[in-house]
Amino acid sequence: MRIGFEVVLKADRKAEFNLFPAQQLPGLSLITFAQDPTKDLKVVLMGRIYYQDNLKNHFPEAFQQDLTSDADLILAIFRNYRFKGLEQLEGEFALVIFDPKQQCLLALRDSLGNYPLYWFSDSQTLRVSTNLQSLAKQSPHSSINQDFLASFLMFPYAYTELTIKKTAFNGIQRLLPGTLLEFYPNGNTNKIWSWDWLQHIQPIENIALPEAGSQFTHIFRQGIVERSKYGKIASHLSGGMDSSSVVCIARDRPSPKKLTTLSLVYKIRSLVGETDYIQMVLDQGGMIDSHYLDGDAAGDFQWFKEQIPEHDEPYPGLFHLAMEKVLVDLASELGISTIFTGGGSELITEGNRYHLADLISRGSWSKALQTARQWSQAKNQSLWSILYQLGIEPLLPLVLREGIPTAMRNGYGSWPKLGSFDIPPWVLPDFAKNYGMRDKAAAIVRQLSQYPIEQSFNLLGLRASVGNWASWYLAAPLGIHISEPFLDRRLITYCLSLPRELREVPGVPKPLLQEAMKGILPEPIRTRKYKRNFNEVYWKGLSRNLSYLEEMVHQSAIDELGIFDKSRLIEVMREHAIGIGDVRSGSRISSSLALIAWFDRMTNDR
Known part of the structure; x- marks a missing residue:
């Protein structure tokens, strides 16, 4: 059972708010709804609003009435302070407002997108929802977006949501975190405000x-x-x-x-x-x-x-x-x-050490060597391994990172040692070429190579x-x-x-x-220096469930998308289950299996 909401705005500028399930569970406060019938102002919220005492200090007029829910609070703030009030909200939420003054919808996610929002417009009808697949079932143009799937397979870091507007379905867009957007029935949008971490x-x-x-x-x-x-x-x-x-x-x-x-x-x-x-x-x-x-x-x-x-x-x-x-x-x-x-915690309580690359970029080789030597001693690693990984490699373009053999294979990596930006060898060449997988890798590298590189990796951590x-x-x-x-x-x-x-x-x-x-x-x-990792849990799980995973790959109807060479994928799964291939290479297997599992679950439902 999914919970969430969908808001529909039609050509007559009437807004329809649908909460699902329609009958909320007793005590369930994740979704709240509020309306001002005298002005036809409506608000729906999924999540939580924090630091309400601060809001009371900034926006006292909003608190001159009894507020029974977070949605009530947002309605009161918007009614009295409009956009200025919404920009001050802190919490973990996604919300939609019907603004009768402009006869449009307003949508906002918190700066880390703790709940999702998606939207599409068709035939003068706009739909905004927390449920992407619900929208896909209603959209006449919601075929699977294979370009998105290529982006999914090429993003080499752990994440829940790719912070890009496109989604897994053509014709449906994502509202990016920390963005306040106006929507109109014809699909026109107007960005009111967006959160900028660097500011x-x-x-x-x-x-x-x-x-x-x-x-x-x-x-x-x-x-x-x-x-x-x-x-x-x-x-x-x-x-x-x-x-x-x-x-x-x-x-x-x-x-x-x-x-x-x-x-x-x-x-x-x-x-x-x-x-x-x-x-x-x-x-x-x-x-x-x-x-x-x-x-x-x-x-x-x-x-x-x-x-x-x-x-x-x-x-x-x-x-x-x-x-x-x-x-x-x-x-x-x-x-x-x-x-x-x-x-x-890792993002905020310890550095990423990529200032080594910034030192080299500025020509401060002596300071870079001194810093790398300190880290090599602390980590019991060679000076060169620290200097290359954190100082030199981040400055290199993709073609130099991947090496000549990978470049000659048009960006394809070689199992069992895949680079972070290599195309997995079980991805079919036509799919990789048609959806620009190598270009996607190069774009990520360029993004991470922007000076200062330390800052670029901090922003990557926030997106992830x-x-x-x-x-x-x-x-x-x-x-x-x-x-x-x-x-x-x-x-x-x-x-x-x-x-x-x-x-x-x-x-x-x-x-x-x-x-x-x-x-x-x-x-x-x-003062603990090391915490044990979960690699043994991963390999035991892969080995124990290998036969089920192989059957899933064999039986999957994902062939119709032309993404994977199933035989090659199963071959590397078997090798990885006995310890061949490092954790980074194994993560590319995990992403491929997750894509297959998602496709099968989604197509069975539809």
């Missing part, structure tokens, strides 16, 4: 690490308190510094209610020790109701015991479905309204943080919202405004977070 990330000078850490804690705590105002709260606890930081701050929030923790525990060798770190947090005491789940039973690629949820576009992280689903299902059983996770698949397709249908406090807009802008030296110290993971969590986190977690 808000302004360098903070002359600040020491203790002061920066104290301010971080204050903003972080404030963001968690804001997110705790909506029902019963749970937080994922894995034993790592990120999730443990969220739990410790949320546990100590001013509330009489216990914090529920949700933890996956493992018996596999690489992760069995993580339970000890989970216990360290729980042993600190406080108002916590802890719950454990068997992580070994929720392996990767475990798609076949029950149907994959309907989802609008292919998702490269689909192989994690079972792990995400068991956590959400338990939260639902416990009556949870909001789940916190530790996602996003848009959306939350588990929130959209697993949690929301159960009336649950998933929130990532590290991705609070205030915290992001503060951290990325700090001097690099406070977030980037050779040999010290996440130095800013370590400083901020002094006296809050258990010391073994706060």
Whole structure:
């Protein structure tokens, strides 16, 4: 069951608001609707609005009446302050307003697109919805957009949503995060405003690490308190510094209610020790109701015991479905309204080290060598490997990055070692050529090579943080919202405004977070240098489910799109299941399998 909304604006300039399901579940507050019948002003919202006390200070006239929902608040703000008020909204949301004054629709997503919005116009009828496939079923021109699928296969980083206007269906567009747009029935649009991270990330000078850490804690705590105002709260606890930081701050929030923790525990060798770190947090005491789940039973690629949820576009992280689903299902059983996770910490609490490339670009070779030497010692890697990966390679055009053999193969990589921007060898040549896969790779490289390169990679991290698949397709249908406090807009802008030296110290993971969590986190977690990865979970899952995955590829009707050489894909799947190929190369397999799974799920529904 999907939840969301669709708003229809016809040629007569009458707006029709449809919420689905039509009968909302008791206590479900993810979707709220408000209207002013005297002016025909209407608002629908999916998600949450935070920092409402600040809004009250800025827009007092909007608070001179009883407000029973976030949609009521938005209606009052817009009625009194119009666009100026909407630009000040903070939260995790997507909203649509019918403006009777201009007889148009207004749509807005928060700056990290925590909920989606799509739209199309046909025959003087405009439709805006949180559900892409619902629109596709109503559009006469909604064939699968193969150019989008090519972009999906060539974007080499983890993400939920490609931040481009085109979608998986021709004729239907995406509203980009942080964009306020006017819509008219004939399809004309007018951009009123859009969020620009660079306008808000302004360098903070002359600040020491203790002061920066104290301010971080204050903003972080404030963001968690804001997110705790909506029902019963749970937080994922894995034993790592990120999730443990969220739990410790949320546990100590001013509330009489216990914090529920949700933890996956493992018996596999690489992760069995993580339970000890989970216990360290729980042993600190406080108002916590802890719950454990068997992580070994929720392996990767475990798609076949029950149907994959309907989802609008292919998702490269689909192989994690079972792990995400068991956590959400338990939260639902416990009556949870909001789940916190530790996602996003890497982006804001530690640097990306690509200032090495900026040093070289400026000709500061001596400083670049000195910095690379410090990192090589801290990482126990060769000086050349650090200097090339972080300093030289980001400055190279695609043809030099990929090497002569790849260039001679027209951008095709060679299994088992695929470059980030190589075309996978199981993609058919006609598809790669017709949809410009090599050109798409070159465009990404050019984007990342823009000076300053450190900033370009920070912006990439922000784009890759848009959306939350588990929130959209697993949690929301159960009336649950998933929130990532590290991705609070205030915290992001503060951290990325700090001097690099406070977030980037050779040999010290996440130095800013370590400083901020002094006296809050258990010391073994706060000063922990390494957290075990989930590679064993991935390979065990691939190996255990290989026969099912092969059958899925064999039986899929995706042949009609002419994308994959199925025999070659199955061949590399078999090799990867026994450990051939690195994690980066394996991610290209995972994306291809996710595309097939999405196509089959979507075509079966239609």
